[in-house]
Amino acid sequence: MTRRSSSPGHPLAVLSRPLLAVAAAAALGTATAQEGQGTAVISPATVALTDPGRLLQGAADMTLSPAVPTHLLTVVVNSTESATQISRRYGVAVASVRLLPSVKGTRSAQVSLSPASRERAPLWPRSVQPYRVRAGDTLAGIAARHGMRIVDVLGVNLDRRSLDRVHIGEVLNLPTKERGVLVRIKAGQSALSLIAGYGADLAATARANGTLPTEMRVGDALLLPGVTAAGFQQQLLAQRVAEQRAAVAFDRQLRYERFLAQKQEQRRREQVAAIARQEQYERFLAWQQSAERQARIREYEAQERYEAAQAAARQRAQEAARLAAARPVVRASSAGGVSVQRASTGAVRLAWPMRSFRITSRYAERDIDFHRQVFHGGVDLAAPYGTPIYAASDGEVSQSGYGDFGLNVFVESGTSTMVYGHMSRTAVVSGQRVAQGQLLGYVGCSGICTGPHLHFEVRLDGRTVDPLALLP
Numbered sequence: 001m002t003r004r005s006s007s008p009g010h011p012l013a014v015l016s017r018p019l020l021a022v023a024a025a026a027a028l029g030t031a032t033a034q035e036g037q038g039t040a041v042i043s044p045a046t047v048a049l050t051d052p053g054r055l056l057q058g059a060a061d062m063t064l065s066p067a068v069p070t071h072l073l074t075v076v077v078n079s080t081e082s083a084t085q086i087s088r089r090y091g092v093a094v095a096s097v098r099l100l101p102s103v104k105g106t107r108s109a110q111v112s113l114s115p116a117s118r119e120r121a122p123l124w125p126r127s128v129q130p131y132r133v134r135a136g137d138t139l140a141g142i143a144a145r146h147g148m149r150i151v152d153v154l155g156v157n158l159d160r161r162s163l164d165r166v167h168i169g170e171v172l173n174l175p176t177k178e179r180g181v182l183v184r185i186k187a188g189q190s191a192l193s194l195i196a197g198y199g200a201d202l203a204a205t206a207r208a209n210g211t212l213p214t215e216m217r218v219g220d221a222l223l224l225p226g227v228t229a230a231g232f233q234q235q236l237l238a239q240r241v242a243e244q245r246a247a248v249a250f251d252r253q254l255r256y257e258r259f260l261a262q263k264q265e266q267r268r269r270e271q272v273a274a275i276a277r278q279e280q281y282e283r284f285l286a287w288q289q290s291a292e293r294q295a296r297i298r299e300y301e302a303q304e305r306y307e308a309a310q311a312a313a314r315q316r317a318q319e320a321a322r323l324a325a326a327r328p329v330v331r332a333s334s335a336g337g338v339s340v341q342r343a344s345t346g347a348v349r350l351a352w353p354m355r356s357f358r359i360t361s362r363y364a365e366r367d368i369d370f371h372r373q374v375f376h377g378g379v380d381l382a383a384p385y386g387t388p389i390y391a392a393s394d395g396e397v398s399q400s401g402y403g404d405f406g407l408n409v410f411v412e413s414g415t416s417t418m419v420y421g422h423m424s425r426t427a428v429v430s431g432q433r434v435a436q437g438q439l440l441g442y443v444g445c446s447g448i449c450t451g452p453h454l455h456f457e458v459r460l461d462g463r464t465v466d467p468l469a470l471l472p
């Protein structure tokens, strides 16, 4: 990049040897030689001094005159320079330059700066150029491509927060000439204070920035040549290490939390499963003890008993019938009649205990009547109240009165027993001998009964058999 001798927008951005001297001189005094505060008066004694090291010894040579309202700059000039030349160099009108009487052979001039010249855009060193980050760029890559170290790039990008993070499209600063540190002059600072603070070379700084440090102010960018951002790089390196450690720790924490969550989820599922098992078990217990199940069990048991009894009764009846058919005997009945008796088994040929009736329930039939809810041990013969009931066989009355079947009569004959139940009235007494066909009593509905009928039951050796198998 070439340095221009003048700039219309920035009349002060003009450099020459004497000005550098002035700038150097300004560095000797207070660091607040800022615009608007007054005139920096540079003592002629400092004019010839260009070595910053030596200049630093003469701080008392610069004074400030805050009382002067306009922005006046007193500069040392060559003995041959005219006001026109001076005005051209500063980009101001000739009228703005006032040559001062020489003191001890040193000429100086007072340059009055126009207010417009003070309302300028913030300065920026021309050697620092923007660079737009492209895909695949890294700080190291950018530095290498431009033949510089990362620290040189960092020096002009002190606002970086990371050594690694660059984003496509963002703009970085790149030094094209002097390597150094680029700082923005903040409130309370001045170029001179920064130069002193960083230990930069005054003249080199003036050259690098293309302007006088004394003319720089808050908001201007100041390139401090020869200063490296090693500390800053170190700081970013440490930060990178810390970030990597934090990332590792974060990742570890994340994995641990995921592990914990997994464990908790597993425990929760186990609890849910345990509760479900417990509930299932309790439901089972409740069902096991439930009236419904008990009823069902009783029903099953009753059914079994019923089926077993039915099977046994059928077998006995068949057996009795078979034997009766095989060996018929004849004997005289007590009533004088003749009845056929198959004596070998004690089974008898019976007579119907009523003249007129209707069979409402057969032997072993399950029905709604209470006494035959499980097993019906006889036959039910329905007839009107008072219908006479006769003995189905000879025998002896063993019971006449209230019993298992209401008002009932039991007649024993050998090993067999006839039961006549639910009578309204009996016509015999206990111990009395009766003959087949003899009146025993009358139909009723005593005991557990739903309508007038005779419950007729035949027991052989204490077990019921189907009476119909023995009746004509």
Ligand SMILES: [Zn+2]
Residues within 6 Å of the ligand: 361, 372, 378, 379, 380, 454, 455, 456
């Ligand atoms: Zn009955």
